[in-house]
Amino acid sequence: MNQTNHAGRPPIRYRLRRRIQRHRRLIACLLLSAAAGVAVEAAVGEDYATTTVVSAAHDLPVGKVLSDADVALIDLPEQAMGGPAYQDRSQVVGQQLAAPLSQGSPIPPTALVGDGLLTGTAPGTVAVPIRPADPATVQLLAPGQIVDVILSTGNGYDVASESTVLARSVPVVWAAPGGSGGTWPGADDDAGLVVVAAGAEEAAALAGASSSGDVHLVLRTAP
Template identity: 60%
Template sequence: MRTTGPPDRRTTRALPLRRLVLRHRRLIAALLLCAAAGVGVEALLQDSNGTTPVMAAAMDVPVGTVLTKDHLVTRQLPPEVLPATAFVAVEPLLGQRVAAPLRKGDVLTDTALLGAGLLAGTPPGTVAVPLRPADESTVQLLAPGQLVDVVLTTGNGYDVAADTTVLASGLPVLWKSVAGAEQAWPGADPQAGLVVVAAPPEDAAALAGSASSGKVYLVLTGGG
């Protein structure tokens, strides 16, 4: 008669683990599915090199251009250098107008477009004020970021003595019109120079009414 020896120690140790797995098999399966889904989502956002697709300029793009698919291309960037407001899809950009010139390869962010992004980084309460300089040729000398002093001249210099007042100093240019291009600012006349500056709220009223008070001139300045 064959006698049965003592149970294998490895089998004895494995039994509680098997029971635990069987008892919680549904929970374990759900956790595995969640892990697989997370890996799948990450794979959609990042390629095999760990980069993220973002929208960039496919060519040099002038200020005021209405964006189409031809202006855009996808670039792959590591997440650690990705701008926080970079566009990752083409659809939100179509039909938008650029607020500053773009170089080929520049990543598109909210600050590149006309809209709320123009005032990104400015002090709270800053407003965008459109101005029409009396000397339209001045507009061609400006670029977004250039600082200007806004000067108002009243009187005609003949019957009425001319009076000159500095309405505001060191205002950054946000946007300017481009001759011959379809304009992006509401009411902009393609034949007339238009400049949009960022101004503190206490200067906004005087600047907004300056055109009806006299002639507006912009003086380029380095600030400080």
């Protein structure tokens, strides 16, 4: 039995139901859009704790000695911090980069030539600078590369040649970019300079090795 009003038309609730059924997909899309808008507004409106850190003001190459124009202060959510970072420009200006950094990247201690390069190493490990006899060797190296350090003495003629392994399987923590770079304390030129992480006994053998003969680096796979 059809339900109609006195004018012969269905009641309003039936006409409304038919319209809803006819446009149910459109209504569903509108409801989803509204729900998404509410979620975005809630997320944007939520306050996150931030930390001010020193970052790269532009793309920086390895070996770069940082100036005030190379760094900037940015605010990062604490949840986005992957580890320790500097919070004062003066802590990094004048320091040399041990790795390249992209614009906006926070500057961690491990990115600078110095004690930060030894982060995570065994207690007593020291950073030892050495100069291979062939400076071109440095172009084959990158931080993390494992090497043996060998000292060759004599010339094979009037003095017999002799080779001694000074250190085995030590990691490179820094190498002069392209065979040259900025300044290293106590050296006028970084050309051919390599820094390895070594134990106390190995460090004693490596110190001054270049003045005793020719130092060679043999690349190894990670142990």
